[in-house]
Amino acid sequence: MTTPTIESPKAPVRTHRSRFNLEAFGWVFMRASGIVLVVLIFGHLFVNLMIGEGVKALDFAFVGGKFSDPFWMVWDTLLLWLALIHGANGMRTVINDYAHNRLVGVILKGFILVATIVLLVLGTLVIYTFDPCPAGSPADLLPSFCGTVG
């Protein structure tokens, strides 16, 4: 004769299979990346739009000067990754709220995911394979330091 075993009513109920909750991680990520993005984006806007001639000074030579400095390469890499993932996760939230048709929601989120991955790869490649002095380009379009290299 077997006696039925009854668990102690005070035993903690395990509602989560693991302690890691992706949705909670996303909640923290939006706030943490948001604080960093405030610094990164306003720094980006200040250097590109406020200093000197602002928007009028933006061209290949200007960006070439920035990307020859590892400081701005790291700055823009962080900006690219954090802004795009922060934005994509925000779009995911918006789609979850408004796409009542499950299939439509899955398709829209698929677009966001693909666009995010493609742009992260493209953007990172641009920053780290960028050549500020491409051969055969007119010298007046290039940063001033290119002339000395030839």
Added chain:
Amino acid sequence: MPDKSAGSAVASQPEKKYPLPRLAKPKALAGTVYRGNVGMWSWVLHRITGVSIFFFLLVHILDSTLLRVSPEAYNAVIGTYKNPLMGLGEVVLVAAIGLHALNGLRVILVDFWAWGTKHQKLLQWIGLVLWIILLIGFVPRHLMNVFAE
């Protein structure tokens, strides 16, 4: 069946035994806990600015990939950022980013700081003031750059 008759008796006149508190019907949506209040509009603006900034970000990353094509191609596209209409668009963009950033910081303060939760309405007005200060700092300087010969 005494149970059934007792049940129907209770169901027929429940208000006598347990009178419901009389709640005034809200005259408008505004003034209820959330709807129509300044917090709702912050939420709406946070969404609209967030989605708009996301689409600008997609375009802005794509135009930066032209750095890898040729100086001429990049300059041609970044040159469009300098025309007066786009200059006004950049004012709207910075205004949207400022609103989203300041409201995001307010949300963080409300989430993690008890004082912020209690005074969330004050934080909204502080955010609005900081936003106006940001635009006073940016807009004249930027428009001078855009419209300078």
